[in-house]
Amino acid sequence: MNEISIIDARERYDRNMDQLRALTAGELGQAVRRAREQRGLQQAELAERVGVTRMTVSRLERGEGVSMETAMRALSECGYEAVLVPKFSRVTVEGR
Template sequence: MDQMRAVTSVEFGQAVRRARERRGLHQADLAERLGITRMTVSRLERGGPVSMETAIRALSECGYETVVVPKFSRVTVEGR
Protein backbone atom coordinates (compact mmCIF):
# COMPACT_ATOMS: atom_id res chain seq x y z
CA MET A 1 0.00 0.00 0.00
CA ASP A 2 1.31 3.43 -0.93
CA GLN A 3 1.85 5.88 1.94
CA MET A 4 2.63 9.58 1.81
CA ARG A 5 3.77 11.79 4.64
CA ALA A 6 3.33 15.54 4.84
CA VAL A 7 4.51 17.87 7.59
CA THR A 8 4.17 21.17 5.74
CA SER A 9 1.49 22.61 3.48
CA VAL A 10 3.89 22.30 0.54
CA GLU A 11 4.43 18.60 1.28
CA PHE A 12 0.67 18.12 1.64
CA GLY A 13 0.17 19.77 -1.73
CA GLN A 14 2.79 17.53 -3.31
CA ALA A 15 1.01 14.51 -1.85
CA VAL A 16 -2.27 15.67 -3.38
CA ARG A 17 -0.56 16.10 -6.76
CA ARG A 18 0.95 12.59 -6.62
CA ALA A 19 -2.38 11.09 -5.59
CA ARG A 20 -4.20 12.93 -8.39
CA GLU A 21 -1.67 11.85 -10.99
CA ARG A 22 -1.75 8.22 -9.80
CA ARG A 23 -5.52 8.33 -10.19
CA GLY A 24 -5.04 9.57 -13.77
CA LEU A 25 -6.81 12.87 -13.18
CA HIS A 26 -5.98 16.31 -14.52
CA GLN A 27 -6.37 19.33 -12.25
CA ALA A 28 -9.55 20.27 -14.12
CA ASP A 29 -11.00 16.78 -13.57
CA LEU A 30 -10.40 16.95 -9.82
CA ALA A 31 -11.74 20.49 -9.66
CA GLU A 32 -14.97 19.44 -11.38
CA ARG A 33 -15.44 16.50 -9.02
CA LEU A 34 -14.96 18.80 -6.02
CA GLY A 35 -17.02 21.69 -7.36
CA ILE A 36 -14.08 24.11 -7.18
CA THR A 37 -11.92 25.88 -9.77
CA ARG A 38 -8.80 24.42 -11.36
CA MET A 39 -6.89 27.36 -9.86
CA THR A 40 -7.92 26.22 -6.37
CA VAL A 41 -6.53 22.74 -7.10
CA SER A 42 -3.34 24.36 -8.38
CA ARG A 43 -3.07 26.50 -5.23
CA LEU A 44 -3.59 23.42 -3.03
CA GLU A 45 -0.89 21.50 -4.90
CA ARG A 46 1.56 24.38 -4.44
CA GLY A 47 0.89 24.44 -0.69
CA GLY A 48 -1.19 27.62 -0.80
CA PRO A 49 -4.18 28.44 1.37
CA VAL A 50 -7.36 26.43 0.78
CA SER A 51 -10.02 25.27 3.22
CA MET A 52 -9.28 22.17 5.24
CA GLU A 53 -12.46 20.64 3.82
CA THR A 54 -11.18 21.13 0.27
CA ALA A 55 -7.79 19.62 1.09
CA ILE A 56 -9.24 16.53 2.76
CA ARG A 57 -11.89 16.04 0.06
CA ALA A 58 -9.23 16.30 -2.66
CA LEU A 59 -7.25 13.42 -1.18
CA SER A 60 -10.41 11.41 -0.62
CA GLU A 61 -11.49 11.88 -4.24
CA CYS A 62 -8.08 10.52 -5.28
CA GLY A 63 -8.57 7.39 -3.18
CA TYR A 64 -6.64 8.38 -0.05
CA GLU A 65 -7.66 9.18 3.49
CA THR A 66 -6.05 11.64 5.86
CA VAL A 67 -4.72 10.27 9.15
CA VAL A 68 -3.23 12.33 11.96
CA VAL A 69 -0.61 10.61 14.12
CA PRO A 70 1.70 11.83 16.88
CA LYS A 71 5.02 13.14 15.63
CA PHE A 72 7.85 10.58 15.58
CA SER A 73 5.35 7.70 15.77
CA ARG A 74 5.64 4.56 13.71
CA VAL A 75 2.55 3.68 11.74
CA THR A 76 1.72 0.36 10.12
CA VAL A 77 -0.82 0.44 7.31
CA GLU A 78 -2.63 -2.73 6.35
CA GLY A 79 -4.70 -3.09 3.20
CA ARG A 80 -8.38 -3.69 3.53
Protein backbone atom coordinates in the same frame (compact mmCIF):
# COMPACT_ATOMS: atom_id res chain seq x y z
CA MET B 1 -10.81 -2.17 7.07
CA ASN B 2 -7.30 -0.73 7.12
CA GLU B 3 -5.41 -0.85 10.37
CA ILE B 4 -2.71 1.69 11.17
CA SER B 5 -0.15 0.66 13.74
CA ILE B 6 2.42 2.94 15.32
CA ILE B 7 5.66 0.97 15.32
CA ASP B 8 7.92 3.18 17.42
CA ALA B 9 7.62 6.94 17.70
CA ARG B 10 11.28 7.21 18.80
CA GLU B 11 12.69 5.81 15.56
CA ARG B 12 13.65 8.10 12.70
CA TYR B 13 10.92 8.61 10.09
CA ASP B 14 11.48 6.57 6.92
CA ARG B 15 10.79 8.88 3.96
CA ASN B 16 10.73 5.88 1.62
CA MET B 17 7.44 4.59 3.02
CA ASP B 18 4.75 4.16 0.37
CA GLN B 19 2.16 6.16 2.29
CA LEU B 20 1.77 9.83 1.47
CA ARG B 21 2.87 11.90 4.45
CA ALA B 22 2.85 15.63 5.04
CA LEU B 23 4.17 17.82 7.85
CA THR B 24 3.67 21.17 6.09
CA ALA B 25 1.13 22.73 3.73
CA GLY B 26 3.66 22.38 0.92
CA GLU B 27 4.13 18.68 1.62
CA LEU B 28 0.35 18.20 1.76
CA GLY B 29 0.12 19.86 -1.64
CA GLN B 30 2.81 17.57 -3.04
CA ALA B 31 0.99 14.56 -1.59
CA VAL B 32 -2.26 15.65 -3.25
CA ARG B 33 -0.42 16.06 -6.56
CA ARG B 34 1.12 12.56 -6.30
CA ALA B 35 -2.26 11.07 -5.35
CA ARG B 36 -3.97 12.86 -8.25
CA GLU B 37 -1.34 11.70 -10.72
CA GLN B 38 -1.48 8.11 -9.41
CA ARG B 39 -5.23 8.23 -9.97
CA GLY B 40 -4.63 9.45 -13.55
CA LEU B 41 -6.52 12.72 -13.06
CA GLN B 42 -5.73 16.12 -14.53
CA GLN B 43 -6.11 19.17 -12.28
CA ALA B 44 -9.28 20.18 -14.15
CA GLU B 45 -10.83 16.74 -13.63
CA LEU B 46 -10.10 16.77 -9.91
CA ALA B 47 -11.41 20.33 -9.65
CA GLU B 48 -14.70 19.31 -11.27
CA ARG B 49 -15.10 16.35 -8.89
CA VAL B 50 -14.35 18.53 -5.86
CA GLY B 51 -16.51 21.42 -7.06
CA VAL B 52 -13.77 24.06 -7.26
CA THR B 53 -11.77 25.70 -10.03
CA ARG B 54 -8.61 24.23 -11.53
CA MET B 55 -6.75 27.21 -10.05
CA THR B 56 -7.87 26.17 -6.55
CA VAL B 57 -6.43 22.68 -7.11
CA SER B 58 -3.23 24.31 -8.36
CA ARG B 59 -3.03 26.46 -5.21
CA LEU B 60 -3.61 23.39 -3.04
CA GLU B 61 -0.81 21.50 -4.80
CA ARG B 62 1.56 24.45 -4.34
CA GLY B 63 0.81 24.52 -0.60
CA GLU B 64 -1.07 27.81 -0.76
CA GLY B 65 -4.20 28.63 1.22
CA VAL B 66 -7.34 26.65 0.43
CA SER B 67 -10.07 25.53 2.78
CA MET B 68 -9.65 22.38 4.84
CA GLU B 69 -12.87 21.12 3.24
CA THR B 70 -11.34 21.47 -0.23
CA ALA B 71 -8.15 19.66 0.79
CA MET B 72 -10.08 16.81 2.42
CA ARG B 73 -12.42 16.43 -0.56
CA ALA B 74 -9.47 16.41 -2.98
CA LEU B 75 -7.74 13.67 -0.99
CA SER B 76 -10.94 11.66 -0.88
CA GLU B 77 -11.47 11.95 -4.65
CA CYS B 78 -7.93 10.64 -5.11
CA GLY B 79 -8.66 7.63 -2.90
CA TYR B 80 -6.93 8.84 0.27
CA GLU B 81 -8.02 9.87 3.73
CA ALA B 82 -6.21 11.82 6.42
CA VAL B 83 -5.11 10.00 9.57
CA LEU B 84 -3.47 11.79 12.48
CA VAL B 85 -0.50 10.07 14.10
CA PRO B 86 2.20 11.32 16.45
CA LYS B 87 4.82 13.35 14.58
CA PHE B 88 7.71 11.32 13.12
CA SER B 89 6.09 7.99 14.00
CA ARG B 90 6.67 5.00 11.77
CA VAL B 91 3.38 3.52 10.66
CA THR B 92 2.29 0.45 8.76
CA VAL B 93 -0.99 0.09 6.92
CA GLU B 94 -2.56 -3.35 6.80
CA GLY B 95 -5.58 -4.58 4.90
CA ARG B 96 -4.93 -2.90 1.58
